[in-house]
Structure formats: C-alpha cells, structure tokens
Amino acid sequence: xxxxxxxxxxxxxxxxxxxxxxxxxxxxxxxxxxxxxxxxxxxxxxxxxxxxxxxxxxxxxxxxxxxxxxxxxxxxxxxxxxxxxxxxxxxxxxxxxxxxxxxxxxxxxxxxxxxxxxxxxxxxxxxxxxxxxxxxxxxxxxxxxxxxxxxxxxxxxxxxxxxxxxxxxxxxxxxxxxxxxxxxxxxxxxxxxxxxxxxxxxxxxxxxxxxxxxxxxxxxxxxxxxxxxxxxxxxxxxxxxxxxxxxxxxxxxxxxxxxxxxxxxxxxxxxxxxxxxxxxxxxxxxxxxxxxxxxxxxxxxxxxxxxxxxxxxxxxxxxxxxxxxxxxxxxxxxxxxxxxxxxxxxxxxxxxxxxxxxxxxxxxxxxxxxxxxxxxxxxxxxxxxxxxxxxxxxxxxxxxxxxxxxxxxxxxxxxxxxxxxxxxxxxx
Amino acid sequence: xxxxxxxxxxxxxxxxxxxxxxxxxxxxxxxxxxxxxxxxxxxxxxxxxxxxxxxxxxxxxxxxxxxxxxxxxxxxxxxxxxxxxxxxxxxxxxxxxxxxxxxxxxxxxxxxxxxxxxxxxxxxxxxxxxxxxxxxxxxxxxxxxxxxxxxxxxxxxxxxxxxxxxxxxxxxxxxxxxxxxxxxxxxxxxxxxxxxxxxxxxxxxxxxxxxxxxxxxxxxxxxxxxxxxxxxxxxxxxxxxxxxxxxxxxx
Numbered sequence: 001x002x003x004x005x006x007x008x009x010x011x012x013x014x015x016x017x018x019x020x021x022x023x024x025x026x027x028x029x030x031x032x033x034x035x036x037x038x039x040x041x042x043x044x045x046x047x048x049x050x051x052x053x054x055x056x057x058x059x060x061x062x063x064x065x066x067x068x069x070x071x072x073x074x075x076x077x078x079x080x081x082x083x084x085x086x087x088x089x090x091x092x093x094x095x096x097x098x099x100x101x102x103x104x105x106x107x108x109x110x111x112x113x114x115x116x117x118x119x120x121x122x123x124x125x126x127x128x129x130x131x132x133x134x135x136x137x138x139x140x141x142x143x144x145x146x147x148x149x150x151x152x153x154x155x156x157x158x159x160x161x162x163x164x165x166x167x168x169x170x171x172x173x174x175x176x177x178x179x180x181x182x183x184x185x186x187x188x189x190x191x192x193x194x195x196x197x198x199x200x201x202x203x204x205x206x207x208x209x210x211x212x213x214x215x216x217x218x219x220x221x222x223x224x225x226x227x228x229x230x231x232x233x234x235x236x237x238x239x240x241x242x243x244x245x246x247x248x249x250x251x252x253x254x255x256x257x258x259x260x261x262x263x264x265x266x267x268x269x270x271x272x273x274x275x276x277x278x279x280x281x282x283x284x285x286x287x288x289x290x291x292x293x294x295x296x297x298x299x300x301x302x303x304x305x306x307x308x309x310x311x312x313x314x315x316x317x318x319x320x321x322x323x324x325x326x327x328x329x330x331x332x333x334x335x336x337x338x339x340x341x342x343x344x345x346x347x348x349x350x351x352x353x354x355x356x357x358x359x360x361x362x363x364x365x366x367x368x369x370x371x372x373x374x375x376x377x378x379x380x381x382x383x384x385x386x387x388x389x390x391x392x393x394x395x396x397x398x399x400x401x402x403x404x405x406x407x408x409x410x411x412x413x414x415x416x417x418x419x420x421x422x423x424x425x426x427x428x
Numbered sequence: 429x430x431x432x433x434x435x436x437x438x439x440x441x442x443x444x445x446x447x448x449x450x451x452x453x454x455x456x457x458x459x460x461x462x463x464x465x466x467x468x469x470x471x472x473x474x475x476x477x478x479x480x481x482x483x484x485x486x487x488x489x490x491x492x493x494x495x496x497x498x499x500x501x502x503x504x505x506x507x508x509x510x511x512x513x514x515x516x517x518x519x520x521x522x523x524x525x526x527x528x529x530x531x532x533x534x535x536x537x538x539x540x541x542x543x544x545x546x547x548x549x550x551x552x553x554x555x556x557x558x559x560x561x562x563x564x565x566x567x568x569x570x571x572x573x574x575x576x577x578x579x580x581x582x583x584x585x586x587x588x589x590x591x592x593x594x595x596x597x598x599x600x601x602x603x604x605x606x607x608x609x610x611x612x613x614x615x616x617x618x619x620x621x622x623x624x625x626x627x628x629x630x631x632x633x634x635x636x637x638x639x640x641x642x643x644x645x646x647x648x649x650x651x652x653x654x655x656x657x658x659x660x661x662x663x664x665x666x667x668x669x670x671x672x673x674x675x676x677x678x679x
Contacts, residue, residue, distance in 0.1 A: 383505075
C-alpha cells in the first residue's frame, strides 16, 4: 500500500498545476484521455519493475533540476547535409531559425496548428500509437507527454522526400523543462529520413509517433548530447505496415540521465524494423538506458536490435530489450544483441534481454556481453607501431562497428563516426 | 643488429621460468632460424622481444642497434624497426585493412619524426606490394583478418611487413596452417624483402619452410636455451632424425 500511495502522491504532485493545452475537440479529447491514463497507471518510482535499473525520480519531479548549458567547440552535426531545418529552443519551436515550413515540399505543421484543426490526419496517430503501446507494459511518462506536450510538429510524407528533415534542438535556459511530441505519417510507398541533433533542454520528454504505411520507409538518425547535466526521457512508438521499413539509430554522448524507449509493432507481413544505438559515457554521473519492445504480429517480419555501450570511470549503462512474437507471426526473424565495453572495473552494464514467442516457426536470437578491451588485439596493434591510446580507440570503434553499420547513409555515418573519434580522443 | 645476452624470462602470473639464459647475435642482412620442440620457449622469445604483457625479464639483455629493447613500449620497438609476424594474426572487426595499415605506417613515421605518407602515395605503394602477394583489392577493403583463410592471414602479415619496412623481422611459425602453395607465396614475399640492412629470425617446427627461406644460421632451442647452432645442415639433421639425438648429445 505504501508504494501505491507513493505513486499516487508523485502523480498528483506532478499534475497539480498543469493546464492541458486547448485546441480542436479531437486534440482535447486525446489529451484528456492521456491524462486519465497517467492517473490510472500512476507515474513510476524506482521500485517499479520497469524502472529497476534507472531511477525516474528526477523525471517525475514537479520542477526540472537545473542543468548547465553546454558550449560545444564542434561545428553543428550534419552541417554539410542538405536538409530541412526545424529548430526548437528549450522545447519551443523557433520559426525564424527554422526553414519555411510551407516551402519544404513536405507537409509539415506545428503541432499546435494541427491540433487546432477540426479535421486532421494526425487525429488517427496522436496519442493513439502511444496508448496502444501501453500494453503489455505501462509507460506512464509517455502518456504524460501526450497530455502535456507543449510543442512539436506533424509531418506527412506522400512521396520520396528529396532531403532529410532535421530537428535541431538548442538549450539556452538552465532550468528549461521541455515536452515535445512529434508525429510522422509515411504514406504507402513514401520515404523519409528524420534527423535529430543537439541538447534540447535541462529536462525533456520527447515522444515520436510514426506510422509507416505499406511499402513505406522511415529512416531515423539521432544524436544526443554532449551536454552533461540533462535529464531526458524519449519514446518512439511505431506501427509498421506490410512491406515497409523502419530504421532508427541513436548515438548518445554524456548525460546524467537518458532513457530511450522504443516500442515497435510489425502489423503487416514482410515488414522490417531495425533499432540500434551507441552510447559513450565517462564518469559516475553518466546513466544511459535503452528500453526496447518489438512486437511481431504478422508473417515474415524481420527485426534487429543492436546496442553497444562504451563505459568508463564508473559510468552505468542499461539495456532492457524484448521481442514478442505473437501467435501466427510465423517466419519471424528476430535478432537482439546488447554489449558493453567496460574500460574499467567501476563501470557497470545492466542488461535484461527477453524473448516471448507464441509462434512455432521462427528464428529469434539474443545475446548480451560485457567485456574489456581485448589485450591480444591491443598488443597486435601496438606491435605494428600504433600507440596505446590510439590502438585502444581503434578497438573501441571496432567494438561499435556492428551498431554503426546499421546507419544506412554513409555520409551521416561518417559524420557520427568523426564525432565519436573526437569524443574518444578527449576521454583518454 | 639484434643482440640477446643471457636473457632470462618467467611468466608474470605463475612462478615459471621459460627462458633460462638465451644468447643470440644476429648480424645485419642475415637470416637466422630457431627450431625446437614444443614448449622450448621459441614463441616466448618472440613475444618478449616485441613487448607483450605477461612476461617478466629476470636477467640478461636484448638490444636492437644498441638500444635497449626491453625498456620500451611495443610501439616504440616497432618504430625502431622490430616486426613480429604473428603465429595467429588477430581479427579486428570494423577496422578496415587499409585503415589499419595506414594508421600503422604513419604512426611509425610520426614516431621517427618523418612526414606522414600522403593518401595517394600510400595507396600506390600498398597496391603494388599487395599485388605481388596476390592480395586483391577486396581483401584490402575487408576488416583486418576477418574471414581470412589461414593463408590469407599470413600473407597479410607479410604485406604489413613489406609496408612497414622493419630492419629486424621475427616470423613466429609463419608456416603453421599453410599448404605448400601458400607457403611458397609467403616465402617468396619474405625473400623479396631480404636485403643487406634487414635481418630475419624465423621460428619454425619444420625444415620445409627453410627450403623456401634459406637461413644462414640455424639454432636449436630446448628447455629455454639455445643448445646448438650451425649451418642449414642442422635443420636437415632435425628433419631426418628429430630432436632426440641433439638433445641427448647436448645432455
């Protein structure tokens, strides 16, 4: 009882002074429903099974803990890529800094505009995929996002987008508390790439709902960091139709708390879902959690989860990944690997890989390892004249290779690899 | 070139003496071979010279061109001109063979205070040298040794040797796991590198490699010491009679 009361108190404290943004009836209803879901599930505490390895206290607190601004000495990521820029400053859309939404050739609208429109395609997605993704595991912070989201954009793609859309996040206020909700609809046979870069706020909740229709393709590449003091929870909910492809890659640098949840459902035959991530953390104040849930509910589905973490000086990495193969989802090919490279004895990696299979003709595998740098390989490189630190960094990149290979676009991959090399060179 | 005097080595982890006073002097431009039964300390000698962890030198010295090898990091020894061709070359997924070669070549040049090789010059050189070892562009692109056959791995070692141009090359059982054709290819690669200023120490169990890489001097190693040295005929004697005769003769 004490726990239940604690959860209720936490929830009510968080909701005490909130006003739901108002718009068209469907939007208001979606937010009210989400708020009801939050109350029903109650916000998580560290005693929740799903939050066993990651303490959600700072994510559910009424106020955002302060976070120092981070001044980067690097050029903005993907600077050389021709892309549609959509800029959020501390979680607020900045029209002046963004490209003209009308001129992008894509259907992009600010969330508040979409939700003020009585009849809108986003009605079938906003909060709908999130609500669907609440089973079998409750994700109250996602419902909280749906209820309270103050900004975001909705994007509908009908053809093959000629250039990627880049959400660029800027953090200018040490106590900013951002709640962003974005919606993407990739119509049948359409294709798009979404990029996300930059530190968003002192504390942020970001939720992305993606619907990929038959034969569609959605490609997502995200970089988080390098700000140290942020607290972040992100959710991605995707519904993946027949013959369509969903791919998501996240590279995370630093961060006192980052929890990335990815909830994917393959609802049509021959669908493909890949989700991968690399994180690098240095020090006791680094905590990174990847939580993934992939549901196969159709024939011939292929899913891959590839997560690699480089941890040093007492950093903590968490992976909770599940493949659920429903009855009838025959010929499913599911693969899951989570690995950590622990560069010292103080760092830790906590992994909970799960398979739950109700079909009898599937191929699913999962593996999880923690290890140190391979001394034999290190000696091999050094014996060829490569200095110790450089050799260690090469082997670190070698460890990350399988995850980095999940990035399809070589230009984007090269950019991220450069940043990784920079990070490794700074953290010796 | 390489001077080893009274070298004594034990394993760091256990109190086990492996080398019990090895003396070896290799003059510039010569090829020496070391043969010996399993467990005689041949591979340990190659590892200690190149600086692998896990060994403790308890006595003696080893110098290359008068510089104390045993006091240096492995990468410093490499920059000075020491090269070990591994018995079991290591697979490094995710690092392209070309990247690896270029990193190594330029790291050594940098350590010696030389300019780095330009991308174009490097490419030209590596293509030429790879061709003579029958290493194709595909193999150069692949991750280091990943998915290579035994023969390909050994050829890749010789390619590294050719690119790094060391003065003192140690070949640790380079013939192991090779068929006759592969061994010939590797031996040709080594022979092409023979020169006045470059010496070789070939460690092997069998005479057959020495048919292809002809040594000037052959040493027999047993129980942590070099117990007999002679000309190429010593290798033939081993081939015909095994080690037993030599061992009993010395004892």
